[in-house]
Amino acid sequence: MDLTLNHVSHRYSDMPVVDDISLHIPAGEILCVIGPSGCGKSTLLRLIGGLEQPTSGEILQIGEPPVGCLNPLTYVFQDFALLPWRTVRANVSLVLEDHGIRRAERNRIIDDVLARTRLSDFGDALPKQLSGGMKQRVAIARALAVNPAVMLLDEPLSALDAQTRELLMEDLVGLWERQKFTGVYVTHNLAEAVRLGHRIAVLSRRPGRVRELIKIDIPLKDRHMAHPELEAIQTRLWDLMREEATAADRELQHV
């Protein structure tokens, strides 16, 4: 299933936050969206997933979601959004319970996604017992459980420390290599963008417009921490963003 955005604009009361964005997201590809803070990249993701309605423009799903897909557009949130009163298994189970799946089948799906995110030993733990990285793995497992057509990742690694971030990036690459999911990955971290994005959309400061779309041809599994080509792209991204970030930083907050 592909996604297409046609001239999408969005405003909160009088303030435009997203301005005339057109993008195509083909199946099996990860699109990273980067931009200075407050540029409307999280809003863009909420628009794509249908949690908000754009003021103008349209967001289209093209083609059918894969067979067995329970929730085509599935989020992974920055703050994990796990229910603290449910164990890891029950948190994954939550998103399956409304679909009339038999208990045995449900358990099979849960076992499978926990194994894929290497959480099998932690099924009965409560979220408060887990580290940030483990919590985000649970959230990723929960997203995988509904077999999504498109994964919408909203700064999924921003709440984690640098080492955990590195580990989870490797995990995400591994998951993508195993099953080539479509992803929209919003981040303000340029290193994440060049490691995980097949294409990178650079947004301007608010109201967010696409300033540039950069394609990276290196396969995800060959991208390493100090890959010279990636470093060059990262430097170029920073050059693009520096001015915008400086300007965004100096803006007064609209409260």
Add this chain to the structure above:
Amino acid sequence: MSEETRNVPYRGGGFSPVAKRGAGFVVFVVLVALAEWGTRAGWISNLTLPRPSDVGATLVELWQSGLLWTHIVPSLTRLVVGSAMGISAGICIGVMIGLFSYVRAGLIPLVAAIFPIPKIALLPLFVIWFGIDEGSKYALIALGTFTPTIVATYGAVDNVDRTLVRMGQSFGLSWSSIVRKIILPGALPGILSGLRVSIAIGIILLVAAEMLGAEYGIGAYILQAGSLYDLERLFAGVLILSVLGVVTSWAIGQLEKRLLRWRN
């Protein structure tokens, strides 16, 4: 050249009270011992304070004669029936206020208007409406526990993390699933701490209602003792009420421990 060396002075610590086991018990024992000593030595007159040992003897006598249960059973029944009605209705209305804009807009001013009314002032009216017997007492306790439960419940629903609700929506959960699996469990801590207040108010109203018209009940017992200026029995009654308060508070604590194991 040798400089003077000294330890860096410690400036942190404090401002974090911790539970000290038994401290509460010691305070209680010291106070009772002081009263006992004062009444025996004579620097507290018998008219000011009864001798604690006499209060104890009155309680034992009450228990042996079987009158203790004659008073406690009707009181407990009134408290349980009345507060069960008030609390369950309060939780229902509170959740509705938390979920629906029109219910919220329509009922919050009404709740604000009812909350500060001293409910005991309405007892004569309730006697007409629900009869002089148990009905009026149930109604009084129900109304008294109803309003604080509403306020605690909708506050708790408002405080449920909205990102969890958005998460539920983003996974296509049905409205009823979101309410049952996200809103209600998320609001439970707030609802339970509201129960402490509601039940304390319930006990106060119970005694007030029994003082105004009841043959048996702790309130009636205290009133009787008061009009005869029988301080031992008055204090015995008050002691039963405190124990009732402590026991309900402990019971809610146990309930919290059981239901909110995920919290700490």
